[in-house]
Amino acid sequence: MTAITGIVSGVPIRRVAIDWSRPIFVLLTVVLSVLVVLPLGWLGYYAVTDQSGSLSLANFRALVSDATLRRPFIVAITMALSVGLLSCAIATPLAWIVARTDMPARTLVRGLVMASFVTPPFLGAIAWEILAAPNSGIINAVYRWLFDLDPYEYLVDIYTLSGLVFAIACYTFPYVFTLVTNALERVPTELEEASAILGGGLWTTLRKVTVPLVLPAMLAGSLIAVLQALTMFGSPAILALPANFHVITTKIWSLFQYPPKPGLAAAAALPLLLVTILLLWTQRRILGRRGYTTVGGKSGSARITVLGRWKWLALGFTFLVLSLTVLMPYAALVKTALTRTVAEPLTFESFTLHHIWFVFFEFSATQLALRNTFLLGFLTATIGTAIALVVAYLVTRGSSRGAPLLGYLATAPVAIPGIVLGVGLFLSYSSPILPLYGTLWILLIAFLTIEMPAGYQQLSSAFKSVHVELEEAGRILGATRMTTLRTITAPLLRSNVVAAWCFVFIGTIRELSATILLTTADTKLVSVIIYDLNESGDLGAISVLGIMLLMVSFAVVFLANRLPLLGGVRVAPVRG
Amino acid sequence: MTRPMFDRRSVVAGLLLSTALGSIPALAQAPAPYQVTPELIEAAKKEGTVTFYTATDVAVSEKVGSAFEAKYPGIKVKVERSGSERVFQRLSQEYGSSIHNADVVETSDAVHFVLFKRNGWLAQAVPAEVAKDWPKEAKDADGYYAAYRAHLSVIGYNSKQVRAEDAPKSHADLLDPKWRGRIVKAHPGYSGTVMTGTDVLSRALGWEFFEKLGKQRIMQVQSSTEPPKKLAQGERSIEADGNEYNMFMLKESGVPVEIVYATEGTPIAIGHGGIMKNAPHPNAAKLFYSFLFDQETQQLNSDSGGLRSFHPRVKEKETRTPLSKIKLLYSDPVKLEPNIEMIKKKYEEYFGT
Numbered sequence: 001m002t003a004i005t006g007i008v009s010g011v012p013i014r015r016v017a018i019d020w021s022r023p024i025f026v027l028l029t030v031v032l033s034v035l036v037v038l039p040l041g042w043l044g045y046y047a048v049t050d051q052s053g054s055l056s057l058a059n060f061r062a063l064v065s066d067a068t069l070r071r072p073f074i075v076a077i078t079m080a081l082s083v084g085l086l087s088c089a090i091a092t093p094l095a096w097i098v099a100r101t102d103m104p105a106r107t108l109v110r111g112l113v114m115a116s117f118v119t120p121p122f123l124g125a126i127a128w129e130i131l132a133a134p135n136s137g138i139i140n141a142v143y144r145w146l147f148d149l150d151p152y153e154y155l156v157d158i159y160t161l162s163g164l165v166f167a168i169a170c171y172t173f174p175y176v177f178t179l180v181t182n183a184l185e186r187v188p189t190e191l192e193e194a195s196a197i198l199g200g201g202l203w204t205t206l207r208k209v210t211v212p213l214v215l216p217a218m219l220a221g222s223l224i225a226v227l228q229a230l231t232m233f234g235s236p237a238i239l240a241l242p243a244n245f246h247v248i249t250t251k252i253w254s255l256f257q258y259p260p261k262p263g264l265a266a267a268a269a270l271p272l273l274l275v276t277i278l279l280l281w282t283q284r285r286i287l288g289r290r291g292y293t294t295v296g297g298k299s300g301s302a303r304i305t306v307l308g309r310w311k312w313l314a315l316g317f318t319f320l321v322l323s324l325t326v327l328m329p330y331a332a333l334v335k336t337a338l339t340r341t342v343a344e345p346l347t348f349e350s351f352t353l354h355h356i357w358f359v360f361f362e363f364s365a366t367q368l369a370l371r372n373t374f375l376l377g378f379l380t381a382t383i384g385t386a387i388a389l390v391v392a393y394l395v396t397r398g399s400s401r402g403a404p405l406l407g408y409l410a411t412a413p414v415a416i417p418g419i420v421l422g423v424g425l426f427l428s429y430s431s432p433i434l435p436l437y438g439t440l441w442i443l444l445i446a447f448l449t450i451e452m453p454a455g456y457q458q459l460s461s462a463f464k465s466v467h468v469e470l471e472e473a474g475r476i477l478g479a480t481r482m483t484t485l486r487t488i489t490a491p492l493l494r495s496n497v498v499a500a501w502c503f504v505f506i507g508t509i510r511e512l513s514a515t516i517l518l519t520t521a522d523t524k525l526v527s528v529i530i531y532d533l534n535e536s537g538d539l540g541a542i543s544v545l546g547i548m549l550l551m552v553s554f555a556v557v558f559l560a561n562r563l564p565l566l567g568g569v570r571v572a573p574v575r576g
Numbered sequence: 577m578t579r580p581m582f583d584r585r586s587v588v589a590g591l592l593l594s595t596a597l598g599s600i601p602a603l604a605q606a607p608a609p610y611q612v613t614p615e616l617i618e619a620a621k622k623e624g625t626v627t628f629y630t631a632t633d634v635a636v637s638e639k640v641g642s643a644f645e646a647k648y649p650g651i652k653v654k655v656e657r658s659g660s661e662r663v664f665q666r667l668s669q670e671y672g673s674s675i676h677n678a679d680v681v682e683t684s685d686a687v688h689f690v691l692f693k694r695n696g697w698l699a700q701a702v703p704a705e706v707a708k709d710w711p712k713e714a715k716d717a718d719g720y721y722a723a724y725r726a727h728l729s730v731i732g733y734n735s736k737q738v739r740a741e742d743a744p745k746s747h748a749d750l751l752d753p754k755w756r757g758r759i760v761k762a763h764p765g766y767s768g769t770v771m772t773g774t775d776v777l778s779r780a781l782g783w784e785f786f787e788k789l790g791k792q793r794i795m796q797v798q799s800s801t802e803p804p805k806k807l808a809q810g811e812r813s814i815e816a817d818g819n820e821y822n823m824f825m826l827k828e829s830g831v832p833v834e835i836v837y838a839t840e841g842t843p844i845a846i847g848h849g850g851i852m853k854n855a856p857h858p859n860a861a862k863l864f865y866s867f868l869f870d871q872e873t874q875q876l877n878s879d880s881g882g883l884r885s886f887h888p889r890v891k892e893k894e895t896r897t898p899l900s901k902i903k904l905l906y907s908d909p910v911k912l913e914p915n916i917e918m919i920k921k922k923y924e925e926y927f928g929t
Contacts (some may be wrong), residue, residue: 041882068924106711136811151737152758242795244928254929257661257765259917342809343829362638363657426669438675520670521627521656522679535659535766535798536634537805 020483025394026388029402032409035449039424042418046266046427059267068252069268075409076247077275079165086169090217090321091176094204098177099184101305103314109322110181116325117174118553120510120527121167122234123546126534127329128167129238130336136343138332159163167239170230171324175228175333176221178499179461180267183217186465190304202305206258215421220461223279224261224454229270233513234527238534249417249513256517262423269420276414286382330550335371337543355540358547363541369524373509375550376440376525380447381505389447394439395486397461397471407460414453418513419452426517440521446514458503462496463489477480502557509553599834606719607680609707612866619859621650626860629667629681631660631768631847633801633822636881643876644867651860658798659786660685660768661849671697677789680868682724682882684800684847685768686909687916689721692850699789699853703866705887710869714846724849724868725883728820728902729773729800731836733865737813746839747781750789750816757793760812763790765920766798773817773843774919775912776905778783780840783922788859789816791924817843837897841905844884 052055063069094113098106131138134154143155157163187210195205219249233249240247246254248268255265305312335346337355344350359366376543388410395407413421425446429436436442466489474484490497512527519528526549533542579779610616620626627645630637658666660683670677673905681692690741692698698720706715706722714723731750734741750759776785795812797803803818808831825837849868856862866908867873874887886897894897 132812133809135813136809138808215891241929242797244794244796246929250929254765256665257920258664261666358635363634364638364641366652435673437673438670438677517669520666520675521654532658532662533634535662537797537799538634 003357007461010292015224021319021394022392025406028183028391028394028406031387032391032406033128033446033454035452036352036409038410038428039449040412043266043269043416043420043424043568044428046263048262048267051263060261060262063267068192069244070244072248072251073237073271075161075245076249079168079236079247080226080230082162082165083161083169083172084222086165086206087176087225087346088222089293090169090399092180092218093172094173094211094318095177095184095315097318099181100210100303101307101314103311103318105248105308105315109318111323112322112326113174113177113552114557115330115554116171116322117178117551118165118557119171119326119329120512120530120546121171121228122232122238122510122527122531123233123333123542123549124325124329124535125167125238126530126539126542126546127332128158128163130332130342130539132156133164134159138335143544154370159239161240161243161245161437164236164239164243165229167227168232168235170329172225172228173325174319175224176218178216179221180214182462182496183465189214189222189439190328193304204560206467216464217461218455223456225277225281229416229451230275231414231513233417233419233516234531238364240574243358248418251421252417253513256419256423263424263466265420269417272417272420273412278384305477312445331545333546334542336426336539337547341547355544359541359544363529365524365529366545368522368528371439372443372523372546373526373549376443376447377505377556379444380508381501383444384448384451384455385459385501388452388500389490389497390485392456392463395467396460399483403490404576410456411453418450418511419517422446422514422517424448425514437518438523441520442488443515443525444521447508447511447567450511451507454507455500455504459493462493466492502560504558505560506553509549582714588784606702606707606717607677609702609704610739610862610866611704612691612863614861616859617648620648620857620863622862623857625652625654626857626864627677627684628864629663629678631658631663631683631821633657633683633825633881633885636877636883637829639876639880640868640873643823643873647867648863649864653864657852659766659801660688664688664691664768667692667697671695671854673675673807676852676856678852679855679857680851680865682847682849682868683768684725684727684845685771686846686848686907687768687913689848689850690909690913693718693720697853699851699855699858699861701865702896703869704864705869705871709888710886716848716893721850722846722869723846723886724880725767725847725877725885727847727883728837728843728904729769729817729843729845730815730820730823731838732804732807732815732818732823733830733836734810734813735834736832737810740782740834743834743836744814744838745836747785747816748840750814751785751792755792755814755886758808758813758817760788760795760803761789761816762800762803762816763798764923765797765929767801769799769819769843769845771919772845772912772922773908774788774926775865776841776843776907778919778922780905783926787921787926790928791800794927795926797929804833820884821882824893825880826881828893828895831913832899835897837902839903841903843905843907845907845909847883857905 047059048057050057050058076207083426097103099107134140134157136151137156139156140154143149143152144153158167191209192205195209200208206215231249233253236250237253239417252268253267255261255268336342338352339346339350340352340354391410393407395403425442426437429442429445436445470488470492471484474488479487511529512531515528516527516531519525526545530542530545585775596631603840628637628641635668637655638655641655644653645651661682663683664685667678667681683721693716700719702719710722716722731744731747759842762770764774794816795806800817800819801822804822804826807815808826820835823833826833851861851865869887871889874885876889877883878885880891
């Protein structure tokens, strides 16, 4: 009944209401272009000019001919692909266990995976140094003690390429996990039931129905992991340099040491951009035209597999993954925060509160850095999610012909290593016209640019999984595009929006590579003081700061997920 | 259309390249030394803050800051500590975009002060103490900067893992195959101290030394404050280079590390300090700068920081070997500056990064 009146009254309304999607589209194109194209433009300009500003390909010639520049590329790509594979291999079974089985403590597991996601990778890398350095690492010390071995014997060495891959994957697998869990929860039961009815066992159903349906999420997640690894600076700086090799980001960073070569650095960043575009293009090709819309107007809740005796295997696997990624690194940080030196075991004699005292009362940078970090995290997350939401909507719903362009603009920053983006932004915003360097604004712009792909990816994959029929219903009833987005789609995606907000918030407070070139005395951030402390080897103080950063991040994520306004009440699976 | 780009280019040249292109200030005589007067203190108090860019170990520089705040209540010290090259990079970036945050700057890389002076970024100022007591070699003839501290880059070992008689006595000893995989070393692209050390050692021992050392599977760290801490952790048994003052501090707090003054000689790094010409708090800067060279501050640096001082009345702890008994290798920053690129290239060739 109401629907009929809606249609009737809808006709005149539609004539009056303005469709805001057009002006918003134009505005967003301008905003994203400024965010993305401006720094990229300066980079491009620097890459193809020489000292005097005239056109030159010298930088590219150096790139091709100099082995010390070529090698880091090969190493970085090997590393990033391995990280992607490893993340996917860890995360997919874990996601299935959590989303689709009756294993106990699943909520706890989700919480702990969230913990590993919140952990800044550079902090994880430092924790893994404490655990798995060949001589002083706790694991190796225990190994020697257990088997009564000579000094210098070791089980694991974190200062290797495989060590680096491992230490990065520990903190990138949650990307795959989150996306795959979400997808698994949304696989329509009818399809799996159909497979079961036709005689397909658990394994067949998984292989032929479930996995293909979550493949986009697996690929999207692994892709994020690969790109994260490729553009990551902190972990390689901490683990690869001691092992005497460069990846491309550390190499680019070293090009800024005295005498700096910004042109060469800019040129070195361009192949990364190409690799990324290639990856994104491959992803599209693989997914092709197959439809993967899984949330429609009619679907039931996810089927739960009863594990029975296999429960122990699932629990064992889960415990192993969480020990390596969360429990052991955290324990190592807590231990280091409370002992005098890293080498000592935690006992009554070695126990000290000195590091905590130092961080809060002697180290003058702490308070300012904390305030800046959380202010920027909050602003970036809020503004960034809002922009990403609208962009994702306009792109996935193909509102206008230029819409895909917006998508590319929002994804492009993913290809730029933070450190290079830092330089691009620095060049763009240090001019007398836009004197933003030295203020928090330049950091806000940097973080919005850096985090846009993560927010956009999250929300666009969410949009793809919501069937357009629900919106069409709204449109038929006379609502404009923006009204449908506000009243139908956004509430449906509430938990995704909160997730995206958290993604961006966490991404911001742990950002290091662009930040390191953009902070000044008054705009210090926690990640930078941790890095500064690491270069002087103050592991105790780092542990204190790191634990504090983690606790506050947790609190924020927890609150965001609890507030009813923000979707704390889990949206029940949508039914027709 | 190209005009603004050219401007930008020159801005960047100033901030990132910050080099020989800068203007050369006309050579001037050192100005008359200044005293700390009640008027200076009053003016400094009105400014209320002084920002100190420093490369000295963070615990030590925070102590110096607190000592100043205690002596002159009402003036806050903002300590900005990073590695020398980061301090330099940050200052160059800031000056390139006309941000003048720093009042007083101090790094362990003497080359920086050659460049700062050449770029005209420093103010001339000679505290009375420096004029009276500092040797000629430890201050700028034109009064732009003076040696706030000096320290050595030393070989060292963990005495729990290595017995004194087995420990290396010289740089040549580091090439012994038994140390393969057991040495930690800092990086010249990152650490001014190690750049200075690499310069003088490559002259004294030849590049073959580094070529061979590169085959020892060393652990490469960045800052020269780091190798002593890796020794303390027991992560590596030997350091090929590292700050002497970190070794002092660790040793004196009971950590089993020992210093070796190599028979071929030990590189010395002189860390200058100076006042920025565009200091936002010029009076507080002058007051603080003078404070840095006071006997008490220099004594504090020596006692709690293990730094070497040019102040003649500073008393070093008796357990420390006096400079006069150590064979020192001096580097000339003016000659080193044009070679930096070559040294980094060679280093990457032999060590991988």
